[in-house]
Amino acid sequence: MNVPTGFRFDPHKCFIGGRWVTPKSGEHMHLTNPSDGAVICGIARGGAEDIDDAVQAARGALNGKWGQTDAASRGRILTRIGQLVRESVDELALLEANDVGKPLSQARADALALARYMEFYGGAADKIHGETIPYQNGYTVYTLREPHGVTGHIIPWNYPMQIIGRSVGAALTMGNAAVLKPAEEACLTALAFAEIAHEAGLPDGALNVVPGVGELAGSALSRHPDVNHLSFTGSVSVGKIIQAAAAENVVPVTLELGGKSPQIVFPDADFKRALPFLVNAGIQNAGQTCSATSRVLLHADIHNEVLEMMADRYRKLKVGPATADLDVGPLISARQKTVVSSFLEQIEGNAYVAAEGSIVEDAPAEGHYVKPTLIAGVEASHVLAQDEIFGPVQVVIRFENEEEAVAIANGTDYGLVAGIWTADGARQMRFARAIQSGQVFINNYGAGGGVELPFGGVGRSGHGREKGFEALYGFSTLKTVAAWHG
Numbered sequence: 001m002n003v004p005t006g007f008r009f010d011p012h013k014c015f016i017g018g019r020w021v022t023p024k025s026g027e028h029m030h031l032t033n034p035s036d037g038a039v040i041c042g043i044a045r046g047g048a049e050d051i052d053d054a055v056q057a058a059r060g061a062l063n064g065k066w067g068q069t070d071a072a073s074r075g076r077i078l079t080r081i082g083q084l085v086r087e088s089v090d091e092l093a094l095l096e097a098n099d100v101g102k103p104l105s106q107a108r109a110d111a112l113a114l115a116r117y118m119e120f121y122g123g124a125a126d127k128i129h130g131e132t133i134p135y136q137n138g139y140t141v142y143t144l145r146e147p148h149g150v151t152g153h154i155i156p157w158n159y160p161m162q163i164i165g166r167s168v169g170a171a172l173t174m175g176n177a178a179v180l181k182p183a184e185e186a187c188l189t190a191l192a193f194a195e196i197a198h199e200a201g202l203p204d205g206a207l208n209v210v211p212g213v214g215e216l217a218g219s220a221l222s223r224h225p226d227v228n229h230l231s232f233t234g235s236v237s238v239g240k241i242i243q244a245a246a247a248e249n250v251v252p253v254t255l256e257l258g259g260k261s262p263q264i265v266f267p268d269a270d271f272k273r274a275l276p277f278l279v280n281a282g283i284q285n286a287g288q289t290c291s292a293t294s295r296v297l298l299h300a301d302i303h304n305e306v307l308e309m310m311a312d313r314y315r316k317l318k319v320g321p322a323t324a325d326l327d328v329g330p331l332i333s334a335r336q337k338t339v340v341s342s343f344l345e346q347i348e349g350n351a352y353v354a355a356e357g358s359i360v361e362d363a364p365a366e367g368h369y370v371k372p373t374l375i376a377g378v379e380a381s382h383v384l385a386q387d388e389i390f391g392p393v394q395v396v397i398r399f400e401n402e403e404e405a406v407a408i409a410n411g412t413d414y415g416l417v418a419g420i421w422t423a424d425g426a427r428q429m430r431f432a433r434a435i436q437s438g439q440v441f442i443n444n445y446g447a448g449g450g451v452e453l454p455f456g457g458v459g460r461s462g463h464g465r466e467k468g469f470e471a472l473y474g475f476s477t478l479k480t481v482a483a484w485h486g
């Protein structure tokens with residue numbers, strides 16, 4: 001692997017039952033660096049047999065040491081993992097920057113978030129419990145919160161560390177044993193995480209990582225009859241396949257899918273405070289963020305003023321290699337660049353490019369760079385305002401009044417996140433209720449990404465919640481015990 005870190009894992013191998021094993025097929029794929037197109041390393045191409053081994057190893061862990069590990073001890077192990085992640089933050093960031101093309105400081109923030117997830121869930125492990133229920137005389141009734149069993153985690157390439165933290169972290173906290181299938185485009189931090197977890201004392205089989213392509217390894221994991229819960233983060237189209245597979249085995253599934261999240265600005269807002277949130281939430285990770293602000297709704301009275309403020313910021317945005325740590329890195333792949341470019345070709349009618357950032361001159365030609373693009377004059381019903389672009393592109397939509405703003409905000413298939421900027425407290429409250437989404441932010445956007453804050457969508461953005469304590473309810477099942485004692 002041509003990324004200089006102290007990690008010892010061999011990317012050609014899967015991590016199953018506490019050991020690094022070559023996939024049964026002996027095959028591997030190539031990981032490339034989105035910043036320059038260079039091959040980073042070969043990576044295991046796990047298949048159905050490897051997934052089966054991983055599920056069996058997870059079951060073995062539940063029937064063995066991991067199943068016997070009490071809540072406080074689980075918490076200590078997770079906390080220890082968090083400590084080791086924290087000590088490796090720079091190395092993890094370097095792996096992620098090379099693998100995903102994410103500017104170094106953004107990759108570092110993800111590594112810190114992973115540490116934070118482990119600390120948060122480590123602390124929560126022995127603080128979540130059932131209840132006693134007042135019932136008829138002669139009975140004592142209580143509930144037990146138990147793990148599902150083997151949990152399958154299929155994750156995308158855009159935020160591997162954060163998504164591992166919120167899904168695998170929560171699953172382990174509740175005593176499940178996890179099988180993780182990272183995305184084929186970005187696997188390195190998933191394997192590094194396995195190495196760290198092992199070193200922290202996580203019993204063998206409690207976490208298994210099988211890299212591989214979605215149609216083989218991902219499909220095998222989602223359809224495996226001995227998997228008791230599925231957590232999927234990715235596209236709507238694959239989410240539907242996963243939900244169908246879960247239905248076949250009648251297991252619960254959490255779907256964290258896409259978004260077309262708006263920020264809405266009223267004339268009484270603090271524009272200066274709003275500006276960095278409006279722009280950064282659109283360009284972070286080159287816009288390849290499920291909760292990206294891809295629509296900015298500006299009230300007609302302040303439309304031109306705020307648009308010009310945003311445009312001014314866009315003109316200063318610099319795009320370049322991840323390790324140069326500029327505002328924006330490359331897209332993940334040539335394919336993603338084609339997708340984003342095809343959206344940019346659909347600027348039509350009254351829509352126009354209000355401003356663009358620039359790609360630095362020494363950016364390698366083989367990197368997948370796209371200029372951040374701010375598009376104004378977009379109709380709310382246009383494809384640019386309806387579809388998830390997943391690139392550094394924001395559309396600006398003008399609105400006249402509160403009613404229209406709510407209708408536009410709710411007028412897509414998605415419902416992940418929304419932000420509103422206004423000093424009017426009553427309007428804030430009305431909006432928070434009227435917006436159809438999993439999270440609403442008032443006079444901020446993202447609240448710093450807090451691991452404590454339940455996250456998930458409505459509509460095509462998915463269902464189920466991860467992050468916070470809510471994830472712990474999702475990654476456990478409730479058993480009611482009614483004892484008659486007279």
Ligand code: NAD
Nearest residue numbers: 155156157182183214215218219234235238256257258290
């Ligand atoms: P994707 O759906 O193509 O892939 C996601 C994962 O699914 C990968 O691991 C892939 O290998 C696997 N997969 C693909 N086909 C499969 C199949 N038939 N069976 C089982 N697994 C399969 O998504 P992507 O392009 O990697 O990620 C981008 C999408 O993810 C965007 O839509 C984005 O909004 C969404 N996303 C959502 C969140 C969230 O929390 N809501 C977070 C990050 C990304």
